[in-house]
Amino acid sequence: MLDEAVRALREWQHDDTPFQLHPGDLGWYRRVGAKAADEAVRTWRGDGRIVAVGLLDGADLLRLTVAPDARADGELALRLANDICAPDRGVLPSGTVYVESPRGTRFQELMFERGWQSDVPWTPLRRDLAAPVPDPGVWIDVIGHDHADVHAAVIRASFEKSTFTEERWHAMAVGSPYADARSLVALDRGVAVAAITVWSAGTGRPGLIEPMGVHRDHRGKGFGTAITLAGAAALRELGSSSAVVCTPSSNAGAVATYRAAGFTALPEVFDQRRD
Incomplete structure (x- = not known):
């Protein structure tokens, strides 16, 4: 299915x-x-x-x-x-x-x-990928099955209630959608400080960021912008026309990070609720 x-x-x-x-x-x-x-x-x-x-x-x-x-x-x-x-x-x-x-x-x-x-x-944001993406300014590693624990650890440390584990990374990565995806981590003096996974939908189509996180011990240093730029560059290499992401409008820090990485906010969207 x-x-x-x-x-x-x-x-x-x-x-x-x-x-x-x-x-x-x-x-x-x-x-x-x-x-x-x-x-x-x-x-x-x-x-x-x-x-x-x-x-x-x-x-x-x-x-x-x-x-x-x-x-x-x-x-x-x-x-x-x-x-x-x-x-x-x-x-x-x-x-x-x-x-x-x-x-x-x-x-x-x-x-x-x-x-x-x-x-x-919620605020959707989009970055056009027609032109090359600026260098993120930090060391970026592409994560494979042998370093899944590094990526998972950063994501867990980025979101308070995250249940993401190395085992879940492997379960994600063996699925068919991951053939057109990349997981990256940003390193600061050898320490993993931020992580992202990006998903292509094919050449000439928008690619998605899901998720992006900065380790709670390394915030406020520009690593969110850096890993987002790296993710956008990876999507461009995969043939995506743009990079898109959606975050709660109340999360002003996330919105600011994506804007700093060259994303433009689109009209807000709302879930519908039945009480």
Whole structure:
């Protein structure tokens, strides 16, 4: 299921469309293992093809997008809304739940009409990769299976509730999406201080940053900007047209880091919430 959804999502990535679910999101989720990742993916079909993809990112959040040519499709929007709003359909449970819905679609409009509300804002950011990316100014290592523990340790030290481990890095890296991904770490005098994974969706398409983190003991020294530049450069080498990322608007430090790395903020996006 995951691999088929990834193939569809790759085709849907364009620089002129709003920020949406990316094949790299599914690739990052693959860290929980093949079976769990497959079970978290939802697809909807029409005319013999996938027309919508959802990722159940935890028990109460569905990250959803639709094919570009189906964004205004009222019949598909109704199918999606009926499936997602009914707990017995097995997509989302009863109670307070969230949907990351694609902005400007008939589906999003229909969910608002059904009483769903906007949740907290997120800021998508994009950096064009037509021109070479500046040197990050620090030593960068490309991480393979033999140094997965280094990358995982930095990510764990970057996020308070992170459960990322060396084993989860390996589970992520053996998934099909990782064939077009890179994991990097920034080193300061031999010490790993920041880490990033970037995901290509193919030549001429936007690539995704997921995740990027700076070790809690090494913040405030520009390492976030440095590793982000390194990640953008890696995406350019992979043929990506741009680098994209989305972070909570409340995380002013992250927004500032991406801006310092040459990213431009796009219009805010909101999950939809049903209380």
